Amino acid sequence: MPFFQALGYDIFNPMEFIPEYIADVGIKKGEKVDYAIILDDSLQILIEAKSINESLTKHDSQLFRYFGTTNAKFSILTNGEEYRFFTDLDQPNKMDTTPFLTVNLTKLRDAQITELFKFSKDNFNVDNITSTASELKYVNEVKQYLSNEQEHPSIDFTKYIMSAVYEGRKTESAVEDFKPIIAKAITQFINEKVNDKLSSALKTSVSITEEDKTPDPTGNEVETTSAEIESYATVKIILKDIVEGSRINYRDNLSYFNVLLDDNIRKWIVRVYFTNTHNFIELNDEQSTKLDFINPTDIYQYADQIKKVAENKL
Numbered sequence: 001m002p003f004f005q006a007l008g009y010d011i012f013n014p015m016e017f018i019p020e021y022i023a024d025v026g027i028k029k030g031e032k033v034d035y036a037i038i039l040d041d042s043l044q045i046l047i048e049a050k051s052i053n054e055s056l057t058k059h060d061s062q063l064f065r066y067f068g069t070t071n072a073k074f075s076i077l078t079n080g081e082e083y084r085f086f087t088d089l090d091q092p093n094k095m096d097t098t099p100f101l102t103v104n105l106t107k108l109r110d111a112q113i114t115e116l117f118k119f120s121k122d123n124f125n126v127d128n129i130t131s132t133a134s135e136l137k138y139v140n141e142v143k144q145y146l147s148n149e150q151e152h153p154s155i156d157f158t159k160y161i162m163s164a165v166y167e168g169r170k171t172e173s174a175v176e177d178f179k180p181i182i183a184k185a186i187t188q189f190i191n192e193k194v195n196d197k198l199s200s201a202l203k204t205s206v207s208i209t210e211e212d213k214t215p216d217p218t219g220n221e222v223e224t225t226s227a228e229i230e231s232y233a234t235v236k237i238i239l240k241d242i243v244e245g246s247r248i249n250y251r252d253n254l255s256y257f258n259v260l261l262d263d264n265i266r267k268w269i270v271r272v273y274f275t276n277t278h279n280f281i282e283l284n285d286e287q288s289t290k291l292d293f294i295n296p297t298d299i300y301q302y303a304d305q306i307k308k309v310a311e312n313k314l
Helices: 002-006 057-067 110-117 126-151 155-165 172-204 226-239 296-313
Strands: 017-022 032-039 042-049 074-078 082-086 101-104 248-252 257-261 268-274 279-283 290-293
Touching: 002 226, 002 296, 042 057, 057 074, 101 110, 101 126, 110 226, 126 172, 155 172, 226 248, 226 257, 226 268, 226 296, 268 296, 279 296, 290 296
Parallel strands: 042 074
Antiparallel strands: 017 032, 032 042, 074 082, 082 101, 248 257, 257 268, 268 279, 279 290
């Protein structure tokens, strides 16, 4: 449970992080949720954990049953890589069928880190999370709607766009003709916006050093692990108050995992090493300080040192 350790919970304290929490469902007694988080002597979060190879969708109903029998305000469904956060926006004490936040640790976005930080032990506040949960949920649903319309424009959406740009009659034939036009226009619009961002970034980027470009002589491919992604996420959380998350990047190679500023190899902040004997980080300071850790979330204990390095690179 390194994810919850990163959020500051003591997973070894059975009074705070309870495994196999009993949540009786109707006439079924002894039903157990994988984990429950207790804060201020109150049940706050239910957690159902599945195998990383399992689809989470088919397990929504199981967590839905558990949620309705407890006083928990939030529930989390996870396979260790993807985390889905639920609450009861639609109907009190009844878990929504749609999560208000979905996070994939391998594709972590800056805005998501901000929302995850609200679930940390030190920042946990039911009212604060609930106040933004509704907006998050509907923003995500609108994004999904637009994504669907981009791929397969519906009749209603097509007619809506046509009303702004087409002066002819919206016959069935005209609507069908416009569908691929709208899909193409949306795709081009998105691509142009992305290209503008990339062009801007390339103008200010520093070229990669020859050392960084040199291929590994063994021919082995670099594979970024979930532990490395967790390390990256932990560093981003540490630095969230002093540098914009979009400026913090990572590069991986066979020897170590680099966390750097502005995607500039000369401005690396931390190098993370996972070896057979021990794990450690190296700081980009004058002493090349090396600090041991066990789990990626343990890196948080070196927050002050990491912040100091980052501040010197700004």
